[in-house]
Each structure stands twice: as structure tokens, then as C-alpha cells.
Amino acid sequence: MSEAHFTPVEEELAHGAESPIEYLGERNLLPPTMTMRQLTETVCAPTELKTPKAWWIGFGIALMGAGILGASVSWLLFKGVGVWGNNSPVSWAWDITNFVWWIGIGHAGTLISAILFLFRQKWRTSINRFAEAMTIFAVMCAGIYPGLHTGRPWFDYYMFPVPNSMVLWPQFKSPLMWDIFAVSTYFTVSALFWYVGLIPDLATLRDRSTGDTLPRKVRRFAYGFFSLGWRGSNRHWQHYERAYMILAGLSTPLVLSVHSIVSFDFATSVEPGWHTTIFPPYFVAGAVFSGFAMVLTLMLVCRSVFDMKDVVTMKHLELMNKIMLTTGSLVGYAYAMEFFVAYYSGNQYERYVFLNRAIGPYAWAYWSMIACNVIFPQVFWWKRMRTSIPVMFVISILINIGMWFERFVIIVTTLHRDYLPAVWGMYSPTIWDMGVYIGTFGFFFTCFLLFLRWLPMIALAEVKATLPNAHPRKSHAADHADDHGHDTNLAEEPTALPAE
Amino acid sequence: MTSPTKTNTTVESDERVASLLLAEYETPDGCADAAAKLRDAGYTKFDAHTPYPVHGMDAAMGMRDTPIGWIVLAMGMTGCLAGFLMMFWMNGIDYPLVIGGKPPDAIPSMVPVMFEMTILLSAFGAVFGLFGLCQLPRHHHPIFNSDRFARATDDHFFISVDASDPKFDLKKTRLLLEGTTPAHLELVEEYAS
Numbered sequence: 001m002s003e004a005h006f007t008p009v010e011e012e013l014a015h016g017a018e019s020p021i022e023y024l025g026e027r028n029l030l031p032p033t034m035t036m037r038q039l040t041e042t043v044c045a046p047t048e049l050k051t052p053k054a055w056w057i058g059f060g061i062a063l064m065g066a067g068i069l070g071a072s073v074s075w076l077l078f079k080g081v082g083v084w085g086n087n088s089p090v091s092w093a094w095d096i097t098n099f100v101w102w103i104g105i106g107h108a109g110t111l112i113s114a115i116l117f118l119f120r121q122k123w124r125t126s127i128n129r130f131a132e133a134m135t136i137f138a139v140m141c142a143g144i145y146p147g148l149h150t151g152r153p154w155f156d157y158y159m160f161p162v163p164n165s166m167v168l169w170p171q172f173k174s175p176l177m178w179d180i181f182a183v184s185t186y187f188t189v190s191a192l193f194w195y196v197g198l199i200p201d202l203a204t205l206r207d208r209s210t211g212d213t214l215p216r217k218v219r220r221f222a223y224g225f226f227s228l229g230w231r232g233s234n235r236h237w238q239h240y241e242r243a244y245m246i247l248a249g250l251s252t253p254l255v256l257s258v259h260s261i262v263s264f265d266f267a268t269s270v271e272p273g274w275h276t277t278i279f280p281p282y283f284v285a286g287a288v289f290s291g292f293a294m295v296l297t298l299m300l301v302c303r304s305v306f307d308m309k310d311v312v313t314m315k316h317l318e319l320m321n322k323i324m325l326t327t328g329s330l331v332g333y334a335y336a337m338e339f340f341v342a343y344y345s346g347n348q349y350e351r352y353v354f355l356n357r358a359i360g361p362y363a364w365a366y367w368s369m370i371a372c373n374v375i376f377p378q379v380f381w382w383k384r385m386r387t388s389i390p391v392m393f394v395i396s397i398l399i400n401i402g403m404w405f406e407r408f409v410i411i412v413t414t415l416h417r418d419y420l421p422a423v424w425g426m427y428s429p430t431i432w433d434m435g436v437y438i439g440t441f442g443f444f445f446t447c448f449l450l451f452l453r454w455l456p457m458i459a460l461a462e463v464k465a466t467l468p469n470a471h472p473r474k475s476h477a478a479d480h481a482d483d484h485g486h487d488t489n490l491a492e493e494p495t496a497l498p499a500e
Numbered sequence: 501m502t503s504p505t506k507t508n509t510t511v512e513s514d515e516r517v518a519s520l521l522l523a524e525y526e527t528p529d530g531c532a533d534a535a536a537k538l539r540d541a542g543y544t545k546f547d548a549h550t551p552y553p554v555h556g557m558d559a560a561m562g563m564r565d566t567p568i569g570w571i572v573l574a575m576g577m578t579g580c581l582a583g584f585l586m587m588f589w590m591n592g593i594d595y596p597l598v599i600g601g602k603p604p605d606a607i608p609s610m611v612p613v614m615f616e617m618t619i620l621l622s623a624f625g626a627v628f629g630l631f632g633l634c635q636l637p638r639h640h641h642p643i644f645n646s647d648r649f650a651r652a653t654d655d656h657f658f659i660s661v662d663a664s665d666p667k668f669d670l671k672k673t674r675l676l677l678e679g680t681t682p683a684h685l686e687l688v689e690e691y692a693s
Contacts, residue, residue: 035655189619232549232550234548246568470552472557474556
């Protein structure tokens with residue numbers, strides 16, 4: 001192989017320790033000494049080594065939380081939906097707040113796995129698996145609320161287009177029906193996307209599960225079963241890569257549609273403060289904002305508990321903080337614009353609702369929202385803050401609190417004082433509202449900890465493809481087929497840039 | 501069951517037949533070079549096995565483009581139409597209701613559900629189309645009889661040439677693969693059924 005015939009580009013690629021992504025202006029994300037074997041070991045370790053004590057403690061707490069969910073839901077089913085604090089006029093309250101909040105949390109997973117994939121953002125590979133798992137569990141938590149909110153959950157099947165005893169069909173002019181289709185499609189597609197991504201990594205775990213002890217055999221069977229006999233065939237990878245890209249392409253409009261449709265639940269009504277065209281983009285930005293905050297909170301804990309600092313680096317965390325700063329500012333802009341439009345509309349009910357938000361009985365919630373979502377994230381303008389683990393951990397939790405308050409403010413402050421002062425009222429949650437909310441946390445973390453323990457939390461195959469030297473340096477395109485008679489002489493090869 | 505694994509001792513016959521030649525490489529470059537050689541020598545039933553999709557390998561193997569996009573397109577259009585027909589029939593024909601003063605079969609309010617149905621069925625097309633095109637699940641491929649093959653999902657790159665390839669010849673193919681300087685070369689056998 002004579003180096004004299006390298007083009008400048010190839011020269012740089014051959015001599016620099018970095019990969020093509022360096023050439024394209026991106027920094028290498030993983031330490032340049034990282035080998036594929038090390039990567040496999042690092043990612044598989046949490047599923048193979050002894051469970052850390054911290055996992056058991058976390059799992060115990062999460063399971064207790066899930067128990068609270070079971071108890072709270074059972075009590076609700078036994079007594080009726082009146083055990084919640086929902087009343088007239090505040091008929092949507094914590095349940096719908098929590099529904100929108102959990103759905104929003106889920107959106108970061110899809111954003112990371114789909115939108116950043118389409119934009120070829122390689123840094124996503126270290127966090128996408130993790131975020132997709134979060135999406136699925138968050139959507140499961142979200143689904144609990146509207147289901148129970150119907151009051152008689154055993155009739156929930158009326159919402160699906162199945163023939164029922166009253167020969168009635170669902171009423172498709174209702175945005176609540178659109179929501180059913182959006183959320184169930186979202187759950188299904190996210191789960192499929194996640195599973196397709198997992199198949200090659202499950203095959204890695206299968207192939208590492210050697211040995212004849214019973215636990216190893218069970219492992220081999222389970223991972224083998226779900227990896228479908230994957231053998232890394234290039235004839236499969238070709239379909240796989242295209243299918244994955246298509247799924248990303250489908251998920252991108254899907255994630256935007258889901259929170260837009262969630263916002264239609266509000267925007268198509270005639271309630272002051274809800275009936276506004278800013279809602280769809282405003283809801284989507286808020287969803288991404290809170291979702292990234294949740295990914296970050298979980299990621300910071302996991303990377304220290306499972307020692308993943310080489311795979312999820314400070315660079316990753318800093319990029320996530322930048323996205324939070326951006327979406328947080330978008331949300332801040334939406335808050336300001338809502339106020340301006342209320343004033344500019346000249347509509348007294350609109351004006352009143354917004355004034356009431358800022359100085360009325362729920363002003364504490366409104367200002368908590370502003371502080372957590374708009375003011376505190378501004379510290380991320382400073383690199384020192386963006387790269388400080390304690391700072392980002394605290395801010396990520398504050399953002400989640402702030403985004404919960406956002407949904408609470410939108411729902412409760414609009415409903416509690418709308419058109420007729422005669423039907424104004426107040427809302428406060430009961431212990432069962434809190435029980436279900438704490439319970440969904442328990443359920444979420446139970447699922448999440450099981451995921452961390454039994455599945456590869458990093459998308460192994462995808463990260464490997466971003467390593468230096470992961471792809472052949474020269475092209476083997478068929479129109480140069482006659483070149484291949486004589487060994488690997490680069491001089492006769494086309495001087496195309498290697499595929500990124 | 502045509503290909504029980506090597507460790508399976510309960511087969512009726514222990515006569516073994518050549519199934520494939522398996523060459524192992526330490527770098528994607530070596531693997532892609534070998535694939536290009538096989539392609540140029542006229543082989544068609546060979547495959548590369550890599551821990552991640554290696555770019556440029558499709559061209560090196562002389563593969564045609566995947567048809568999966570067409571499956572997704574067909575499924576997506578089916579979903580869109582099915583969503584429309586469902587709502588049109590349910591709300592417009594079978595049990596018309598006037599809601600908000602709109603015609604029972606008003607189309608604008610159908611758009612969100614039609615969109616979601618398009619996405620849902622497209623995703624089914626992508627995932628189940630993938631399984632169909634790859635003929636997965638398939639847990640019994642003879643390539644798993646190789647003890648070294650486990651590294652194909654870790655850090656090594658493999659080329660397999662199927663014995664059913666019309667150009668397959670135990671000696672010639674072996675010679676060709678030896679010329680690509682693999683780290684390891686083996687003949688994988690399976691039990692004759």
C-alpha cells in the first residue's frame with residue numbers, strides 16, 4: 001500500500017488518529033483509544049456483572065412507588081373518580097396535567113432517536129437507547145391518566161372503533177378521539193423503533209452468554225429468542241438501515257403531531273387561555289424541553305452508578321444542555337407571546353385569564369413555572385455552568401418541576417375562572433391524586449431499572465459505527481470492478497471521501 | 501429441521517455436509533476487499549457479517565437497492581385510505597351524527613386520524629417488511645455452528661460463502677479466500693438431514 005498516492009483528504013484520514021467525522025468538523029466523542037471490544041465490554045457489563053447495591057436500593061424504592069400506584073388506582077376503582085380533587089368547574093386537573101407532562105417527557109426520546117438521527121448528529125448514539133426506553137415507559141405512565149379520568153375505565157373500549165352494545169361509533173370530530181389515535185400510534189411506533197434498534201445488540205448479548213449453568217442458558221435463550229437469530233448479515237443490514245431511517249423519518253412528524261394533537265384537546269375548545277393558535281408549537285417545544293431534562297437527570301445518575309463516563313462524555317452532556325437552553329428560551333418566548341396576544345386581542349376574558357395567572361390565587365404556580373423554565377436555565381449560557389455536573393443535575397430537576405407547573409397553570413387557571421363568575425371555583429388535590437402521581441414515578445422507575453439491568457443501555461452497534469476506522473477507507477463501487485484483480489492498490493481507487 | 505447445531509447429539513444421521521466457508525477479518529477494510537473479490541469472481545450467494553453496518557459494503561458485494569421503501573409506501577397509503585374509509589363509514593354513513601353543525605362526513609376533522617393511521621401502518625410496513633425481507637426470525641442458521649462466529653456481533657468481520665453458490669468449489673473458493681489474507685478461515689458443516 002503506497003502512501004504516495006493518497007489525496008490530501010485520505011492523507012489526513014490516514015494519519016490523524018481521528019475518524020472522518022473529525023474531517024467534517026465534528027469532534028470525536030469517545031476517547032480515541034476506545035476499541036470495539038472495550039465498548040462491547042463496557043456496555044454489556046451492567047447486564048452481566050453482579051447487580052450494584054445502588055440498583056437494589058433504587059429498585060426497592062421504585063417497587064414501593066409502584067405499590068402506591070396499585071393502591072391508589074384500586075381505591076379509585078372501588079370508590080369512583082370522586083376520590084380525586086377534580087370538581088366543577090375544574091374538571092381537568094392533576095390527571096390531565098400529569099398526562100401531558102408524562103407524554104412530554106417521552107418526546108425527548110423520539111427527538112433524540114429520530115430527529116437527531118435524520119440530522120446525522122452522531123453524539124445521539126450514546127444516549128438514544130436510553131432516551132427511547134424513557135419514552136416508552138413515560139407513555140405508559142401517561143396512558144394511565146386519561147383512562148382513569150373517564151370515570152368508568154371499564155368502558156374505555158368505547159373509544160376504540162369496535163362495535164359495541166349501543167351500536168354507536170366513536171365520534172371522530174372530537175380531538176379527544178384524535179388523541180387516542182395519536183397516543184396509541186405513538187406508543188406502538190416508539191416500541192417498534194426501540195425493538196428494531198435493540199435486535200443487533202441483543203444478538204451481542206446472546207453471543208456473549210456462553211457457559212452451561214442454568215442462568216447462562218436462560219440468558220442465551222431469552223436474548224437469542226428476541227434477537228431473532230440476527231447474524232449481522234450485510235444483506236440484512238442493508239434492509240435494516242433503510243428501515244431504521246424510514247422509522248426515524250416516520251417518527252419525526254409523528255412526535256410533532258402527538259403533542260400538537262394533545263394541544264388540540266385544549267386549543268379547539270373555546271376556553272380563554274386555551275383557544276389559541278400558538279399551542280401546537282408551544283407544546284412541542286415544552287415537551288422537548290422537559291424530556292431532555294428528564295433524560296439528563298436519569299443519565300447523570302446512571303453514568304455514575306454504572307461507570308459509563310467514557311461513553312457518555314461531558315461533550316454529550318454539554319450538547320444536551322444547549323438544547324435545553326434553546327427549547328427553554330422558545331418556551332419563554334411562548335409565555336411572553338401568550339401574554340401579548342391576550343392584551344392585543346382586546347378580549348376581556350383572555351386578558352383576565354392571563355392577569356389571573358400572574359396575580360391571582362394560583363400566582364405561586366405561575367411564578368414557579370417562570371422561575372424554573374425561563375430564569376434558571378439561563379445559567380447554561382456560561383460554559384462553566386453547562387459543564388458542571390451538580391449544576392446541570394439541579395437545573396434538570398428544576399425544569400421538570402417547572403414544566404409540570406406549566407401544565408398545571410394552563411389547565412387549572414383557565415378552568416377555575418372562565419366566563420361566569422358564578423361558577424368560579426378553586427382546586428386542590430387529594431391524597432389520591434398525589435398517590436397516583438407518586439405511583440406513576442414508581443412504575444416508571446421500576447420499568448427503567450429493569451431496562452438498565454437487563455438490556456444494553458447504549459446502542460452498541462450504532463456507537464461502534466462512529467468509531468475511528470469503522471468504515472473502509474476506499475470505495476469498492478462496481479464500476480471499478482476491474483481494479484480488484486490486483487490487491488489493495490489505493491492508487492487505482494477512486495478518491496471519494498469515505499462514507500461518514 | 502435441516503440444520504441442528506453441532507452439539508445436538510440426537511440427530512438420526514451423523515453424516516455432515518459442507519455448508520459454507522467462513523473467513524474472518526480483523527478490519528472492515530479486509531472484509532470489504534474480500535467481498536469485492538468474490539463479487540468480481542462472479543459469486544452471488546455470499547455474505548458479510550459485521551458488528552455494525554459497514555458503509556461501502558453494499559457496493560463491495562454488488563447488492564441492489566432494498567425495496568423496503570416501496571413496502572412502506574404501500575402500507576402508508578393503505579393506512580391513510582383505511583382511516584378515511586373507517587371514519588367516513590362510521591360517522592358519515594352507518595350512524596350519522598351532526599356535531600358542531602358540521603356535515604356528518606366532514607373531511608377536515610378526519611385529517612389527524614388519517615395521518616396517525618398512515619404513520620402506524622407505515623411503521624408496521626417498515627418493521628414487518630424488514631423481518632420478511634431478512635427472513636427473520638431464523639434461529640437455526642448453520643453459520644452458528646462456528647465457534648468463532650460469536651465475534652461477528654463484537655469486533656470481527658466475517659465473509660461467508662454458501663455451498664449452494666453455483667461457483668462454489670471447496671478448493672477454488674478456499675484458495676480465493678486465502679488470497680484475501682483472512683485472520684482465520686474455516687469450513688462450516690451441518691448435519692445432512
